Amino acid sequence: MHIVIVSGPVFLCRTLGQAVRGFLTSRGYRAAKSRPPSARQLKDELLIPEIQRLHTENYGVYGRRKMHALLQREGWDIGRDQTHRLMKLAGVEGVRRSKKAFTTRPDPALALPGDLVERRFTADRPNQLWVCDITYVATWSGFAYVSFIVDMFSRRIVGWNVAATLKADVLPLQALEMAAWHNGGDLDGVIHHSDHGSNYMALVYTGRVQELGAIPSTGTVGDSSTMRWLRP
Numbered sequence: 258m259h260i261v262i263v264s265g266p267v268f269l270c271r272t273l274g275q276a277v278r279g280f281l282t283s284r285g286y287r288a289a290k291s292r293p294p295s296a297r298q299l300k301d302e303l304l305i306p307e308i309q310r311l312h313t314e315n316y317g318v319y320g321r322r323k324m325h326a327l328l329q330r331e332g333w334d335i336g337r338d339q340t341h342r343l344m345k346l347a348g349v350e351g352v353r354r355s356k357k358a359f360t361t362r363p364d365p366a367l368a369l370p371g372d373l374v375e376r377r378f379t380a381d382r383p384n385q386l387w388v389c390d391i392t393y394v395a396t397w398s399g400f401a402y403v404s405f406i407v408d409m410f411s412r413r414i415v416g417w418n419v420a421a422t423l424k425a426d427v428l429p430l431q432a433l434e435m436a437a438w439h440n441g442g443d444l445d446g447v448i449h450h451s452d453h454g455s456n457y458m459a460l461v462y463t464g465r466v467q468e469l470g471a472i473p474s475t476g477t478v479g480d481s482s483t484m485r486w487l488r489p
Contacts, residue, residue, distance in 0.1 A: 304343050307333075317349070385447070386448045389429065389449065404416075404417060404432040406433065418435065425459035450475070
């Protein structure tokens with residue numbers, strides 16, 4: 258039989274593992290139990306429900322930096338690190354910036370119409386040049402994609418649609434149908450300019466452009482940024 262002799266401190270450390278300092282002895286435990294709450298503990302007990310309240314009142318979006326500034330405006334003497342620690346204890350956190358959404362996904366296999374505009378976004382009369390584009394808006398439940406069609410003579414939006422998907426038959430096609438309806442369903446001679454994203458180059462969309470009598474035109478990615486050309 259082998260007898261292993263382990264010194265007292267090593268045996269205690271291996272047995273107890275990680276422990277809170279001051280709790281290794283019965284005397285230290287009794288002292289901690291009978292010790293009155295510290296000023297820090299009392300302040301934490303006041304601040305945690307206050308942080309939860311302010312976080313809820315501000316739609317649950319404030320992170321450490323904004324919550325720290327808000328608490329200081331409310332009259333609390335608190336540091337940024339302390340704010341971060343108490344927000345963790347309160348179980349709240351700020352909303353993180355959403356990932357970027359890509360609205361243009363070119364398909365290299367598609368035969369693209371020529372560029373009839375060449376970045377000259379001007380028109381001499383109504384219904385001469387329509388520029389189409391897609392942007393997005395971040396919402397609480399995800400991205401909302403917005404399709405626009407702009408008449409470059411008046412800089413007026415003649416068709417638009419909002420959807421939760423980029424599918425050609427759901428998002429841009431409905432904007433095209435609105436624009437065509439406002440124009441009496443006749444787009445003969447209208448230059449329809451877009452980038453070469455797959456949503457604009459889908460067969461269901463290009464076929465409808467031709468049915469309406471419009472002349473398709475495509476530029477490179479970003480050429481037909483609607484929000485840029487809406488500015489006077």
